[in-house]
Amino acid sequence: MSADPVTETQLLRGAPVAAALRARSLASSSLLRDNLGVVPTLVTLHVGADPAALAYRGSIERSMAKAGVEHRGITLPPTTSAEGLIDAIAALNADPLVHGVLILMPMPPHLSLEIAAEHLDPMKDVDGVTPTNAGRLHLGLPALRPSTPQGGIELLDHYGIEIDGRDAVVIGRSNIVGKPMATLMTMRNATVTSCHRKTVDLAHHVSQAEVVAVAAGCPGLIRGDMLREGAVVIDFGINVIGDTIIGDVDAASVMGVAAAYTPVPGGTGPVTVMVLASNTIAAAFASLASPVEADRRPLAPSELDALS
Numbered sequence: 001m002s003a004d005p006v007t008e009t010q011l012l013r014g015a016p017v018a019a020a021l022r023a024r025s026l027a028s029s030s031l032l033r034d035n036l037g038v039v040p041t042l043v044t045l046h047v048g049a050d051p052a053a054l055a056y057r058g059s060i061e062r063s064m065a066k067a068g069v070e071h072r073g074i075t076l077p078p079t080t081s082a083e084g085l086i087d088a089i090a091a092l093n094a095d096p097l098v099h100g101v102l103i104l105m106p107m108p109p110h111l112s113l114e115i116a117a118e119h120l121d122p123m124k125d126v127d128g129v130t131p132t133n134a135g136r137l138h139l140g141l142p143a144l145r146p147s148t149p150q151g152g153i154e155l156l157d158h159y160g161i162e163i164d165g166r167d168a169v170v171i172g173r174s175n176i177v178g179k180p181m182a183t184l185m186t187m188r189n190a191t192v193t194s195c196h197r198k199t200v201d202l203a204h205h206v207s208q209a210e211v212v213a214v215a216a217g218c219p220g221l222i223r224g225d226m227l228r229e230g231a232v233v234i235d236f237g238i239n240v241i242g243d244t245i246i247g248d249v250d251a252a253s254v255m256g257v258a259a260a261y262t263p264v265p266g267g268t269g270p271v272t273v274m275v276l277a278s279n280t281i282a283a284a285f286a287s288l289a290s291p292v293e294a295d296r297r298p299l300a301p302s303e304l305d306a307l308s
């Protein structure tokens, strides 16, 4: 006989968060288009034909149109050399009509995001992958932030979930999700534990956390019986299993244990793409500043707000 659920689990859906971000982006992109003649433009660059990358591009394309951002997809053949990729990035860096560049993953094994990122103009780096933006983020300076973890923060803020002073665990330490998520929550005064593949007792760490953020690419990694009762669970996992997409959290088992959790699909995903749109608009605004004034840095979202 199972006990009654002790907690009513709130679903933190991404749609209303994305809608709020979209409204702000539309207002800013109209300002750019109508008053300054600038069409904020994002290029997604992909090498090869990976289905997950192309599915992500499809969702970016649909979302950008709704946020007033132009999208162009560029696909290079899977045989593209590192030099060929760097040349393509250099051409995008030099194109004044392109404000943001997102390199879609995964790439063929002979290429690496780290090498590509070394060559991307930090002013166009709308997913915060360049050493400049990653470094600036870690130093607490204005930067273009990685869209997925920034979306997780936007989601928590939208639903009024406190970060300050809470014990948080981040599972995964990738450069684009786990590591920046740990930094962003530290910046917001959470006490953060970073877990990864080599963590000895993941269940122990998770059981202590008030906020659990998971980006491990491992379906079902986090179960309700691992959680502290009343924890908030942010699931960044996107695992394609046959025709369905599931997260890193075993959704059924967290119901009645977690205070709140982000469903997959429909949780963090829609917010990620809207952060990408607002980063592209911020990059377009930053491109207008004179080289002297610009100080070679992109505007932070708070600075963008001050402009609009």
Ligand code: ADP
Binding pocket: 171, 172, 173, 174, 175, 176, 177, 178, 195, 196, 197, 198, 199, 202, 215, 216, 217, 218, 221
């Ligand atoms: P993503 O792009 O979603 O962040 P990556 O594949 O780049 O995913 O990184 C996966 C991260 O998840 C790595 O930091 C890895 O250590 C962590 N991870 C993967 N499997 C486990 C696991 N079973 N337990 C804890 N951490 C894990």
